[in-house]
Each structure stands twice: as structure tokens, then as C-alpha cells.
Amino acid sequence: MFKDYKYSCVERFIHYVKVDTQSDPQSSSSPSTDKQKNLSKILVEELLAMGIADAAMDEFGYVYATIPSTTKKQVPVICFCSHVDTAPDCSGTNVKPIVHERYSGQEFALPDDTTQVLSVAEFKYLEEHIGESIITASGNTLLGADDKSGVAEIMDMANFLMTHPEVKHGTIKILFTPDEEIGKGTAKLDIKKLEADFGYTLDGGELGTLEDETFSADAAVITVHGVIAHPGYGKDTLVNALKIAGEILAELPKKEFSPETTEKREGFVHPVRMEGLAEKATIEFIVRDFTRVGLKANAERLQSIAEDVLKKHPKARMEFKVTEQYRNMKEVLHQHPQVIEYAEEAYRKSGLKVRKQSIRGGTDGSRLSFLGLPCPNLFTGMQGIHSKKEWIGVRDMKKAVEVMVNLVQVWEERS
Numbered sequence: 001m002f003k004d005y006k007y008s009c010v011e012r013f014i015h016y017v018k019v020d021t022q023s024d025p026q027s028s029s030s031p032s033t034d035k036q037k038n039l040s041k042i043l044v045e046e047l048l049a050m051g052i053a054d055a056a057m058d059e060f061g062y063v064y065a066t067i068p069s070t071t072k073k074q075v076p077v078i079c080f081c082s083h084v085d086t087a088p089d090c091s092g093t094n095v096k097p098i099v100h101e102r103y104s105g106q107e108f109a110l111p112d113d114t115t116q117v118l119s120v121a122e123f124k125y126l127e128e129h130i131g132e133s134i135i136t137a138s139g140n141t142l143l144g145a146d147d148k149s150g151v152a153e154i155m156d157m158a159n160f161l162m163t164h165p166e167v168k169h170g171t172i173k174i175l176f177t178p179d180e181e182i183g184k185g186t187a188k189l190d191i192k193k194l195e196a197d198f199g200y201t202l203d204g205g206e207l208g209t210l211e212d213e214t215f216s217a218d219a220a221v222i223t224v225h226g227v228i229a230h231p232g233y234g235k236d237t238l239v240n241a242l243k244i245a246g247e248i249l250a251e252l253p254k255k256e257f258s259p260e261t262t263e264k265r266e267g268f269v270h271p272v273r274m275e276g277l278a279e280k281a282t283i284e285f286i287v288r289d290f291t292r293v294g295l296k297a298n299a300e301r302l303q304s305i306a307e308d309v310l311k312k313h314p315k316a317r318m319e320f321k322v323t324e325q326y327r328n329m330k331e332v333l334h335q336h337p338q339v340i341e342y343a344e345e346a347y348r349k350s351g352l353k354v355r356k357q358s359i360r361g362g363t364d365g366s367r368l369s370f371l372g373l374p375c376p377n378l379f380t381g382m383q384g385i386h387s388k389k390e391w392i393g394v395r396d397m398k399k400a401v402e403v404m405v406n407l408v409q410v411w412e413e414r415s
């Protein structure tokens with residue numbers, strides 16, 4: 001059915017990446033940057049033009065839309081979700097996408113900054129795209145494939161379903177969120193208004209990957225209280241909180257327990273910020289693991305490292321506070337095995353081998369899952385994200401659209 005259909009996700013993608021939607025972690029407004037709404041508005045207009053009558057953006061920049069059911073069966077409502085913002089790590093202003101047709105396999109420099117070189121040595125996955133088209137930015141900015149590839153693919157899926165009413169599916173919800181990159185993608189989400197039973201984020205990497213697991217994440221803060229005195233007369237009384245904080249950091253294990261030395265299923269503890277005066281110092285950490293038990297153990301280990309340091313300074317005291325950030329989505333997905341099962345079937349129908357992966361981080365899907373919308377992550381093709389070398393293969397983008405079109409039909413068939 002799709003064989004004669006020309007997917008337009010590439011044209012959409014080229015259009016969307018030119019809109020600057022960088023989010024800002026320092027901002028307290030929602031969305032964090034008003035410019036994110038510029039893309040959301042375009043998406044609403046395009047959805048309305050497709051005939052999706054309820055497409056709308058709310059005051060916080062979230063886009064909600066409904067593709068009506070084409071079947072008499074009762075099918076669970078499925079939501080597809082992507083984020084419109086790009087990462088604060090790298091400029092997203094004046095993105096100039098370049099389509100490299102029939103990629104040769106040779107390394108190549110980006111025209112606006114020739115120190116930015118893409119090569120198979122760095123990105124082995126480029127090899128799979130020899131002879132195919134790939135898209136990069138021009139050297140000064142990121143590309144924004146994270147996550148405008150997901151946005152473009154969902155838009156194209158919507159367009160396909162609206163122009164092919166003979167394809168049987170239940171009610172489909174579309175959700176575009178702001179501020180995912182700063183961890184606030186679901187902060188102002190109205191989950192009731194969404195009225196979906198299950199979801200899929202389009203925010204993953206290589207063709208065929210299916211991410212059903214994320215880290216569980218906590219934040220920990222150590223506050224050290226020293227004893228202040230005039231430094232000229234501080235002998236035997238002054239206790240410097242900054243020095244104790246430094247000792248705590250120095251006591252962290254160097255060969256394990258850190259992001260620099262762990263991979264795969266190992267968790268870690270990572271200091272992300274420190275500030276203070278001689279009197280009082282705070283260190284902020286992120287704590288990560290795939291299991292709740294491991295997460296708790298990691299926080300306890302950090303606490304005992306700090307307490308051991310404090311024992312050497314009996315006049316100082318410390319506080320240790322842990323706050324929850326997000327939890328491994330697998331805890332929720334386990335209870336709804338069909339969400340993954342049907343995705344795997346859709347991958348196979350699209351001629352793909354399924355590669356299940358876990359994310360050493362979080363996604364909107366981790367939070368959505370715990371808000372009651374079980375939500376694994378599907379591939380979009382994005383590579384080299386958050387950098388000037390970000391790129392994506394056209395083949396992967398088209399396949400992601402095909403997977404979604406197959407997936408909505410699997411849900412219909414199995415209902």
C-alpha cells in the first residue's frame with residue numbers, strides 16, 4: 001500500500017528544523033522560551049489543513065490533535081508524541097539543513113565550520129547509509145533531528161492516515177510537547193484532555209531500536225555547615241565548609257560509580273553543581289540506576305561517603321536530601337505487555353529486526369508512563385544529537401512513518 005506513496009516527511013523535516021525552538025533551563029516560564037510556539041503554531045495549521053478538526057495549541061505550547069477512528073471495533077486510543085524543543089547545549093538559531101544525496105562513505109566537512117567533520121570512524125552507523133540520502137546542519141548549529149525528526153514523522157503519519165481512510169485504525173491522538181530537553185516536557189501536560197490509553201514517543205535513534213526501559217533517577221543534595229570565625233583568630237575553631245565539600249568530592253570512587261566509568265546497566269552518582277561560602281556549602285548530585293533497589297543503594301552509598309568525611313570534622317554537620325526525578329518506565333510497561341508486543345509486530349511488518357534497548361537517561365515517556373500512559377520510545381533515525389555533527393538518514397525517517405502506520409493497524413487487528 002505504501003509502495004506507491006511518496007512520503008513527505010523529509011520536506012516537512014527541512015521546514016521544521018529552520019524554526020528555532022531551543023529551550024532554556026534557566027527560564028521559569030512555560031514554555032521556557034516563547035519561540036517554541038512558532039513551530040507549534042505551524043504544526044496546528046498543517047494538522048487543520050489535513051482535516052484534523054480539533055488540532056489546537058494551548059497556552060503552554062502543547063499541541064493536541066485527534067485522528068478519528070476508521071473502524072467499528074473498540075480499539076484502545078493510541079497517542080504518538082514528540083517534543084518540539086531542541087537542546088540548550090548547542091545553538092539552534094539559523095539552522096541550514098543540507099541534504100547529501102547518495103552519500104559516498106567518504107568523510108566530509110560541514111561548509112560553515114570545516115572543523116566539523118563527519119566520518120565513518122566516528123559514526124559507524126553512516127556505513128548503513130552509503131548510497132542513500134542523509135541530512136546534516138551546515139556547521140554552526142545543531143540540526144534538531146532530536147526531535148523534529150519525530151515531529152515530521154508523526155505529521156507524515158497523520159497525513160497518510162487522513163488521505164487513506166481505507167486503512168483501519170482506532171482513535172489516534174497526537175501530542176507535541178515543549179521543554180523535553182530541560183526535563184519539563186510533561187510539566188504542564190493535561191493528561192485527562194489527552195484521553196489516550198497507551199502512547200509511543202518518537203524520540204529514539206537507530207533503525208529498528210525499541211526502547212522500553214529508562215534509568216530511574218533521583219537528585220541528592222549535600223549541605224555542609226562549617227563553623228565560621230575570624231580567619232586571623234580561627235585556630236582550633238574555624239571549620240571551612242568548602243574544604244569539607246572538596247573532600248567529599250575527592251572521596252568519590254574514581255574507577256566506578258561515576259558516568260565516566262560506567263556503561264550498559266550500571267548506575268552512578270554524578271556531582272552536577274556546587275556552591276558555597278566558608279560557612280556553608282552545597283553539592284548537587286544526580287543519582288541513577290535501572291532498579292529502585294540499586295537507586296536507593298547508590299544514594300545510601302553517597303551518604304555514607306559524605307558521613308565518613310564528616311566524622312573527621314566533628315564540629316561540622318551535614319544534611320543529606322534525596323528527591324525523586326523519574327522512574328524506569330519498564331515498571332509500568334511490564335503490566336501492559338501488548339504495548340511492546342504490538343510495536344514489535346509493527347517493526348516486523350515493516351521488514352525490520354527489533355532491537356530492544358534501554359536508555360541511560362529519561363524520556364517524556366518515563367514520566368508519561370507513570371502518569372498513566374504506558375509509553376515506550378520508537379526510533380526516528382536521529383544521530384549525533386545535541387551537536388553540530390547531528391545527522392539523520394532519510395531511509396530511517398521513512399521507515400519510522402511506515403512503522404507507525406503498521407502499528408495503528410496492529411492495534412485494530414488485535415482488538
Ligand SMILES: [Zn+2]
Nearest residue numbers: 083146147203
Ligand atoms: Zn529528544
